[in-house]
Amino acid sequence: MADDIRSKGRRMTVQRRLVLDALQRAxxxxxxxxxxxxxxxxxxxxxxxxxxxxxxxxxxxxxxxHTHLDDRVTRWxxxxxxxxxxxxxxxxxxxxxxxxxxxxxxxxxxxxxxxxHADLAHSAIVGVCRECAR
Amino acid sequence: MADDIRSKGRRMTVQRRLVLDALQRAxxxxxxxxxxxxxxxxxxxxxxxxxxxxxxxxxxxxxxxHTHLDDRVTRWxxxxxxxxxxxxxxxxxxxxxxxxxxxxxxxxxxxxxxxxHADLAHSAIVGVCRECAR
DNA sequence: GACGTTATCGCAAGTTGTCGCAATAGTCGA
DNA sequence: TCGACTATTGCGACAACTTGCGATAACGTC
Numbered sequence: 442m443a444d445d446i447r448s449k450g451r452r453m454t455v456q457r458r459l460v461l462d463a464l465q466r467a468x469x470x471x472x473x474x475x476x477x478x479x480x481x482x483x484x485x486x487x488x489x490x491x492x493x494x495x496x497x498x499x500x501x502x503x504x505x506x507h508t509h510l511d512d513r514v515t516r517w518x519x520x521x522x523x524x525x526x527x528x529x530x531x532x533x534x535x536x537x538x539x540x541x542x543x544x545x546x547x548x549x550x551x552x553x554x555x556x557x558h559a560d561l562a563h564s565a566i567v568g569v570c571r572e573c574a575r
Numbered sequence: 576m577a578d579d580i581r582s583k584g585r586r587m588t589v590q591r592r593l594v595l596d597a598l599q600r601a602x603x604x605x606x607x608x609x610x611x612x613x614x615x616x617x618x619x620x621x622x623x624x625x626x627x628x629x630x631x632x633x634x635x636x637x638x639x640x641h642t643h644l645d646d647r648v649t650r651w652x653x654x655x656x657x658x659x660x661x662x663x664x665x666x667x668x669x670x671x672x673x674x675x676x677x678x679x680x681x682x683x684x685x686x687x688x689x690x691x692h693a694d695l696a697h698s699a700i701v702g703v704c705r706e707c708a709r
Numbered sequence: 710g711a712c713g714t715t716a717t718c719g720c721a722a723g724t725t726g727t728c729g730c731a732a733t734a735g736t737c738g739a
Numbered sequence: 740t741c742g743a744c745t746a747t748t749g750c751g752a753c754a755a756c757t758t759g760c761g762a763t764a765a766c767g768t769c
Contacts, residue, residue, distance in 0.1 A: 452715095546680065547677075551700070555673065557700075564701060566691075567697040571689065584746085586735050590747080623725090625748060628747080629747090649726095
């Protein structure tokens with residue numbers, strides 16, 4: 442992987458490695474802040490901005506992706522984990538994962554009708570969950 | 576409308592009226608910051624936080640809604656304008672509106688399978704547009 | 710290995726939005 | 740119209756990023 446990064450004219454730094462390690466260890470939908478905190482616990486000299494910039498760089502390089510669950514925070518994860526959709530309840534905040542297969546018909550339709558290649562795992566679908574709807 | 580607001584135990588203030596007026600005048604998907612700026616041009620004593628709080632209050636009251644187009648900024652509009660979906664290209668940033676009808680089959684399916692009442696107009700669908708896909 | 714190039718870093722300052730709080734001012738009932 | 744109640748405001752502080760910049764340190768080349 443380090444070689445792959447170098448072959449793209451980027452560099453493998455201690456900081457970048459630490460961000461990858463932290464992502465490896467973290468729970469699935471983690472935040473940049475959480476990663477920064479976990480790294481700074483051991484390496485306080487590493488600036489949060491470095492973590493933010495590395496997540497972005499690793500995303501460009503294809504090792505990392507982000508999704509949006511609730512409205513504000515960006516969630517990060519390794520690119521090699523299985524993709525899935527998200528349902529988030531606007532009332533109680535509960536989160537639910539759904540297989541991409543469920544979203545596939547819409548993706549197909551958008552591709553056919555609009556030529557648009559949708560990434561339906563990128564943003565959660567907001568709505569009201571079964572319990573709150575009652 | 577003022578009466579309706581009062582009947583819900585809320586109040587009609589100068590600031591709230593100004594936010595509504597600004598929304599009326601603004602282009603469709605405007606931002607809180609833009610509204611704050613337009614109000615403060617004439618009324619510099621009105622704090623931005625007041626604008627943010629009023630948008631939230633007016634949303635609770637049902638006069639205003641927000642959507643998320645790109646990743647960061649919240650876009651606001653009056654609740655009485657027609658709902659529609661959004662396609663946003665991750666490469667070129669272009670935005671496209673699509674009729675809710677296109678998204679309805681997915682909404683139906685989520686309701687049937689998961690009991691989840693999806694609001695598919697709330698977040699834009701991110702992907703790659705026809706031009707950028709070539 | 711040494712060297713030059715330049716991606717990346719740490720830091721400080723800037724943005725954008727949120728929150729707690731004391732002061733203010735709509736609203737309602739008398 | 741007056742007074743009490745309390746929603747709302749402005750302000751200052753804070754939180755969560757983002758950005759510009761000079762210094763540092765990976766990397767390719769020799």
